[in-house]
Amino acid sequence: MEETDREIVRLLAADGRMSYTDLARATGLSTSAVHQRVRRLEQRGVIAGYAAVVSAEQVGLPLTAFISVTPLDPAAPDDAATRLAELPEIEACHSVAGEESYILKVRVAAPGALEDLLARVRAVANVRTRTTVVLSTPYENRPPAV
Amino acid sequence: MEETDREIVRLLAADGRMSYTDLARATGLSTSAVHQRVRRLEQRGVIAGYAAVVSAEQVGLPLTAFISVTPLDPAAPDDAATRLAELPEIEACHSVAGEESYILKVRVAAPGALEDLLARVRAVANVRTRTTVVLSTPYENRPPAV
DNA sequence: GCTGAAAGGCCCGGGCA
DNA sequence: TGCCCGGGCCTTTCAGC
Numbered sequence: 004m005e006e007t008d009r010e011i012v013r014l015l016a017a018d019g020r021m022s023y024t025d026l027a028r029a030t031g032l033s034t035s036a037v038h039q040r041v042r043r044l045e046q047r048g049v050i051a052g053y054a055a056v057v058s059a060e061q062v063g064l065p066l067t068a069f070i071s072v073t074p075l076d077p078a079a080p081d082d083a084a085t086r087l088a089e090l091p092e093i094e095a096c097h098s099v100a101g102e103e104s105y106i107l108k109v110r111v112a113a114p115g116a117l118e119d120l121l122a123r124v125r126a127v128a129n130v131r132t133r134t135t136v137v138l139s140t141p142y143e144n145r146p147p148a149v
Numbered sequence: 150m151e152e153t154d155r156e157i158v159r160l161l162a163a164d165g166r167m168s169y170t171d172l173a174r175a176t177g178l179s180t181s182a183v184h185q186r187v188r189r190l191e192q193r194g195v196i197a198g199y200a201a202v203v204s205a206e207q208v209g210l211p212l213t214a215f216i217s218v219t220p221l222d223p224a225a226p227d228d229a230a231t232r233l234a235e236l237p238e239i240e241a242c243h244s245v246a247g248e249e250s251y252i253l254k255v256r257v258a259a260p261g262a263l264e265d266l267l268a269r270v271r272a273v274a275n276v277r278t279r280t281t282v283v284l285s286t287p288y289e290n291r292p293p294a295v
Numbered sequence: 296g297c298t299g300a301a302a303g304g305c306c307c308g309g310g311c312a
Numbered sequence: 313t314g315c316c317c318g319g320g321c322c323t324t325t326c327a328g329c
Contacts, residue, residue: 004208012201012203012208014199014202015200016203017175018198018199018200019165019166019198019199019200019201020165020166020199022321022322022323023323023324024321024322024323026308027155030191032297032298033298033299034201034322034323034324035297035299035323035324035325035326036296036297036298037296038324038325039296040296040322047207048204048207049203049204049207049208050201050202050203050204051202051203051204051207052164052165052201052202053165053166053200053201053202053299054161054162054163054164054165054199054200054202054290055158055161055162055165055196055198055199056196056197056198056199056200057158057162057195057196057197057292057293057295058194058195058196058197059195059293061193061195061197062150062158062195062293062295064293067243069243069252084287084288085180085287086322088287088288091291091293091294092294093291094289094290094291094293095286095288095289095290095291096286096287096288096289097157097213097215097283097285097286097287098283098284098285098287098288099215099281099282099283099284099286100281100282100283101281101282103281106170106215106281106283108289110219110293115288135245135246135247135249135252136245136246136247137243137244137245137246137252138243138244138245138246139243139244139248140241140242140243140244141230141231141234141242141243141244142230142234142241143240143241143243143254144200144240144241144290145239145240145241145243146200146203146239147203147205147210147214147237147240147256148237149203149208168304168305168306169305169306169307170305170306170322178314178315179314179315180305180306180307180316180318181306181307181308181315181316182313182314182318184306184307185313185314186313295299296329297328297329298314298327298328299326299327299328300325300326300327300329301324301325301326302323302324302325303322303324303325304321304322304324305320305321305322305323305325306319306320306321306322307318307319307320307321308317308318308319308320309316309317309318310315310316310317311314311315311316312313312314312315312316
């Protein structure tokens with residue numbers, strides 16, 4: 004990928020609603036050239052989509068935690084990720100190497116809701132959990148250095 | 150927040166570039182009514198911004214890991230988060246309760262680059278690290294259930 | 296791949312219910 | 313709050329190079 008494309012990706016990562024006209028001004032291309040490049044970046048999957056950044060705090064979910072998860076029955080088929088997907092508090096689910104099987108990132112309203120969520124995680128996926136509470140988040144979702 | 154606003158937030162979380170006209174069609178309001186509500190959601194910080202979703206894989210960073218970080222000198226001022234911010238491989242930095250001080254989420258090109266990054270993390274922040282490699286990500290960045 | 300132009304649609308105020 | 317309504321801007325497409 005060459006420099007102009009990377010610049011476009013950077014600009015759209017910072018402001019996903021930037022207009023083609025502004026992108027054109029910022030890159031020194033015409034709007035149609037920019038438009039074509041953005042379309043190609045979308046088709047190649049470099050730009051996977053566009054999203055509004057929703058503030059979990061403002062939406063009543065100020066408590067973030069990481070839950071590491073270990074299956075209680077290693078012989079059972081591992082469909083934990085699928086079963087856990089139905090719990091809306093789970094923002095992310097990563098399968099990992101190491102002592103545990105999955106790391107979940109969750110958002111809840113309060114400590115009591117976390118306790119409740121942990122019970123549901125254990126019940127739904129038949130797992131043991133280890134929870135790390137987030138105290139503050141200096142930064143997250145920084146775009147990759149393109 | 151009432152149902153129409155939540156619907157707007159859901160729609161924009163799924164497609165951050167949806168036009169006001171389409172939002173209006175989807176919610177049964179006029180475009181200017183939708184426009185006003187979106188502006189209010191932005192002002193209240195419910196919608197913190199808009200971003201293109203950049204695929205780390207497509208951009209040459211297929212390896213994800215979590216790095217737990219513990220200061221070697223607990224007496225030193227804790228500016229680890231600030232110092233670590235200059236490493237572009239770090240996508241997120243969370244201050245956490247528990248044995249360790251921070252959890253970092255990082256993206257690199259290959260195992261060798263992870264080794265190199267770990268050395269830089271230790272050097273920059275004067276910390277001990279514990280790394281968990283991500284094997285696959287069933288899902289991440291799911292919007293909160295608004 | 297890029298440019299430029301042209302049509303159609305969208306954005307985004309102001310005014311009023 | 314929400315709706316209607318313009319003027320201006322943006323998007324999108326299509327030759328032409």
